[in-house]
Amino acid sequence: MASNNSHLAFQVKRCIPELVVPAKPTPHEVKKLSDIDDQESLRFLIPAIWFYRNNSSNNPSMEGKDPVKVIREALGKALVYYYPLAGRLTEDRNKKLMVDCNGQGVLFVEANAEVTFDQLGHTIQPPSPFLNEFLYNVPGSDDILGCPLILIQVTRLLCGGFILALRVNHTMCDAFGLCQFMNALAEMAKGAQHPTIPPVWKRELLNARDPPRITRIHHEFPQESTDxxxxxxxxxxxxxxxxxxxxxxxxxxxxxxxxxxxxxxxxxxxxxxxxxxxxxxxxxxxxxxxxxxxxxxxxxxxxxxxxxxxxxxxxxxxxxxxxxxxxxxxxxxxxxxxxxxxxxxxxxxxxxxxxxxxxxxxxxxxxxxxxxxxxxxxxxxxxxxxAGLDKIDFGWGLPEHAGPAxxxxxxxxxxxxxxxxxxxxxxxxxxxxxxxxxxxxxxxxxxxxxxxxxxxxxxxxxxxxxxx
Known part of the structure; x- marks a missing residue:
């Protein structure tokens, strides 16, 4: 049961979480993250959320289509290109992060909420008070190592709108990288055979130099201090x-x-x-x-x-x-x-x-x-x-709001x-x-x-x- 200080309450019914794997075979290899990716401050999971009204009348080709089914199928196709996101993080002896591209997949949750878009009102603004309802924390899925790198929940609303919420391991991408993946997912949902912008790994471009040398002042790095x-x-x-x-x-x-x-x-x-x-x-x-x-x-x-x-x-x-x-x-x-x-x-x-x-x-x-x-x-x-997070269109139009939850x-x-x-x-x-x-x-x-x-x-x- 969801509720908040506005006294809005509704039921969210979820199906059993499933793993969505790439729709075609992908390379099984180990890829190292960059030294920028690998910093301790990025070893956390960041939730983002997209709210969509029922705008199918504006696009007759989407009339009667189920957003859950469309997005689930598109996810498998997008992971063919973004196959590292279907893998699992591991560490080497020096705790350097690597992705085991094993194709185990990302977690996907199908859900239905007994509420309309209009009833949600101002609660779509961050911080989302119903995040736990729209993004189920699947037990055992929230570690940095050995867990799915992305968790997605698509929730149908009574009015025909839907909410897509996800949680991504921040070491894998930033807001622009996530937006690129989401655009590919949206393109696949609308029938594209491949993403307009092919993904590029090349994490070695942001590795330290050999030998490394500090040439600037970095106040953001914690210093030893007796102050x-x-x-x-x-x-x-x-x-x-x-x-x-x-x-x-x-x-x-x-x-x-x-x-x-x-x-x-x-x-x-x-x-x-x-x-x-x-x-x-x-x-x-x-x-x-x-x-x-x-x-x-x-x-x-x-x-x-x-x-x-x-x-x-x-x-x-x-x-x-x-x-x-x-x-x-x-x-x-x-x-x-x-x-x-x-x-x-x-x-x-x-x-x-x-x-x-x-x-x-x-x-x-x-x-x-x-x-x-x-x-x-x-x-x-x-x-x-x-970053473009508010431009993600799965075929039903642009979201009413999108961004970190x-x-x-x-x-x-x-x-x-x-x-x-x-x-x-x-x-x-x-x-x-x-x-x-x-x-x-x-x-x-x-x-x-x-x-x-x-x-x-x-x-x-x-x-x-x-x-x-």
Missing amino acids: DHHQDADLDQTNMVQFPLFLNSNQISAIRNHLPPHLRSTCTRFELLTACLWRCRTLALNLDPEEVVQISGLVNGRGKKSTKGLNLPVGYYGNAFVYPSAVSKAGVLCKKPLGYAVELVKKAKSEMDEEYIRSFADLLVIRGRHRFKITKGYLVVSDVTS IGFPLISFFMKYKVGGEDGVVIPIWLPLFAVERFRQEVKKITIEAHDMYEITEGPHVRLTSML
Whole structure:
């Protein structure tokens, strides 16, 4: 039984989970992941979700077709090309990750929910309060090694719409890589014989150099420190909640108006929202003014002039990002205007080029596989608004919403979302309970110039029960 604080309740009935294998024989081989894939911070499972209305009237060829059957069949065909995703991860003696391409398949769950799309209402925004209903955690399937790399559940709705939710092992792909696979799956669902963009493995392109050498400063990597202000900042994860922050175009413009003219016209939306989130979050946490805080923004290495030397081919679906950090003392960040934070974020982002990625891969080999800092003053943000997750069409039209289903205590995602017909960005936020209202007030203050202002979208609070 699903329920939340909006008193919506419904039954979800699932069939027995099954393994979907490639529709044709595929090579049985072992493939090594890149050193960028192999970092400790990516050894977790990330859920994503797509919500579809019943739009079959717009495409008569899909009238009467069952989305579960169509997607299940298309999955087997897509795995012929993406056959490593049907394998299992293993480690060598040095704990280097490898994929045993054994064709054992991905987990697939067929389900029916006794609810209509319209009844779900605002609950389709992240964090999804019904994620456990729309994405069943099959017992024994959630380890990093020796388990299916993808779990998919397709749930029919009473109105004829459906929900596709999946969980993917992050070491295998990033948001752009997942989108590429999902596009291939959607093309197969619509009758294609092969994907428009053939997948490319070539993970060796993002391996460390020989010999490895660190040539850049990497604040995102945890350092040994005797600084009491660092030691006392461990993140207490026992009393945290997750909630959505929605910012419409008027609010984003209001935030931009806090900047001096030279920044107002040059900073990107990603830089603006990253700086705003960093400052509001730091103010809400009420940290020691001497505490060092930082925010890391994921920067994709694909398709940029500065990373052309990486030679990443079209079709590469591995992890191809790094996360340079902006760093400041908490007191300075809170006292100075927003432009100070924007300048730091812009500077950090500008450091990302081919050499930065090479240096980061080398650092992972020299110092050991990196894991995120588990401190109050550290946050990672990922903008997936341009990844294309909202463009996946299985034949019934585009999703009403798509993207990561939740955030994590140390990771927030920027996603496209609409409220009342107004386009904007939704960001799932994790905070200690004591800081939530303070955070809301800080966001309200910085967006007060908007003429048609929404409050932060009221959605269900999700309490943290376990860490990555």
